[in-house]
Amino acid sequence: MEVGEERVELPDGRIIDEFLWVRTREFAIVVAITPDGQVVLERSYKHGARRVAVSLPAGYLEEGESPRDTARRELLEETGYEAEEWKSLGSFTVDGNYGVSVEHAFLATHARRARDPGGAGHDDLEEIEVFTLPLSEAIGLIERGEVAQLSSAAALALAVVALPSAR
Amino acid sequence: MEVGEERVELPDGRIIDEFLWVRTREFAIVVAITPDGQVVLERSYKHGARRVAVSLPAGYLEEGESPRDTARRELLEETGYEAEEWKSLGSFTVDGNYGVSVEHAFLATHARRARDPGGAGHDDLEEIEVFTLPLSEAIGLIERGEVAQLSSAAALALAVVALPSAR
Numbered sequence: 640m641e642v643g644e645e646r647v648e649l650p651d652g653r654i655i656d657e658f659l660w661v662r663t664r665e666f667a668i669v670v671a672i673t674p675d676g677q678v679v680l681e682r683s684y685k686h687g688a689r690r691v692a693v694s695l696p697a698g699y700l701e702e703g704e705s706p707r708d709t710a711r712r713e714l715l716e717e718t719g720y721e722a723e724e725w726k727s728l729g730s731f732t733v734d735g736n737y738g739v740s741v742e743h744a745f746l747a748t749h750a751r752r753a754r755d756p757g758g759a760g761h762d763d764l765e766e767i768e769v770f771t772l773p774l775s776e777a778i779g780l781i782e783r784g785e786v787a788q789l790s791s792a793a794a795l796a797l798a799v800v801a802l803p804s805a806r
Numbered sequence: 807m808e809v810g811e812e813r814v815e816l817p818d819g820r821i822i823d824e825f826l827w828v829r830t831r832e833f834a835i836v837v838a839i840t841p842d843g844q845v846v847l848e849r850s851y852k853h854g855a856r857r858v859a860v861s862l863p864a865g866y867l868e869e870g871e872s873p874r875d876t877a878r879r880e881l882l883e884e885t886g887y888e889a890e891e892w893k894s895l896g897s898f899t900v901d902g903n904y905g906v907s908v909e910h911a912f913l914a915t916h917a918r919r920a921r922d923p924g925g926a927g928h929d930d931l932e933e934i935e936v937f938t939l940p941l942s943e944a945i946g947l948i949e950r951g952e953v954a955q956l957s958s959a960a961a962l963a964l965a966v967v968a969l970p971s972a973r
Contacts, residue, residue, distance in 0.1 A: 651933070663901070729948055729949070729951065729953075729959060730951075731953070731954065731955060731956035731959050732852070732954050732955050732956065733900060733901060733956050734830070734900060734907070734955075734956075734957075740901070742956050766818070778967055781896055781964070782896070784896065784897075786898070787898065787899050788899050788901075789898035789899065789900050789901075789909050789956060789957070789960055790901075792896060792898050792960055793956055793959055793960030793963060793964075796960060796963035796964045796966070796967050797948070797959065797960075797963045799963070799966075799967050800945055800963050800966050800967070
């Protein structure tokens with residue numbers, strides 16, 4: 640993680656000294672949907688939220704890796720699932736003022752369990768429990784506060800918006 | 807903004823030294839919908855994304871202020887709108903690993919222009935252009951990459967999911 644400050648000149652000519660910025664690695668996240676309309680979810684300890692929460696498969700981009708390849712790799716490593724059809728749900732700056740990172744969100748359909756999860760690497764603090772739920776019930780988890788992270792809540796809601804069958 | 811590192815002991819007993827954290831102020835964001843189904847949007851320069859982008863009214867919580875009061879204040883200050891009915895869309899940790907901040911998202915309906923915008927304070931780097939669009943067209947802006955920030959994309963998509971009439 641990098642933190643710094645810079646001098647910013649705005650379009651109207653004003654100058655802001657010591658504007659802070661934070662930079663962490665960009666990450667990809669995936670809403671993977673099985674042929675029977677279930678979304679692949681994880682339950683694990685998230686230190687940013689200081690609790691166990693439900694989230695989507697996600698991970699940091701490795702050097703030279705495309706966001707879609709990251710999403711595909713993390714889905715397989717964390718959950719053991721592969722998916723046939725991939726569609727971007729967008730790329731978004733995580734913090735509008737400080738920058739922080741970029742989330743690349745994907746919708747992957749025709750997802751199937753290909754192998755046991757494993758090889759998730761040292762990014763993950765804790766064991767991941769993998770489970771599936773109908774997309775509408777996953778949205779219910781957001782409403783009940785069980786999805787702690789903005790990254791997962793955003794991608795799930797964007798997937799519902801993008802999937803006519805889920806609306 | 808605060809940045810630090812800490813020693814973390816995981817539930818399984820492993821220790822992580824020098825786990826980094828970042829803390830910025832929590833913020834509230836609002837999807838305000840007019841009686842004719844238009845969402846109140848802003849177009850402004852966002853330094854985190856390094857460009858002009860569309861976003862929702864939002865701002866940092868002031869000392870002792872509830873997230874809902876922040877949302878109400880920022881909506882009025884930034885856009886001149888007030889709204890009658892307020893509903894939480896959830897509170898989410900902005901980064902699952904580093905913490906960073908918490909987004910408190912609200913859906914406000916029966917929104918009406920009450921006065922001219924103004925008094926937005928020094929959080930805002932640049933002039934804000936206020937405009938309204940049908941919610942479905944606002945979602946189109948996300949799909950075309952004109953919503954740069956995860957905070958706004960998430961709240962807009964969560965509002966569509968929460969509003970039966972928009973689905």
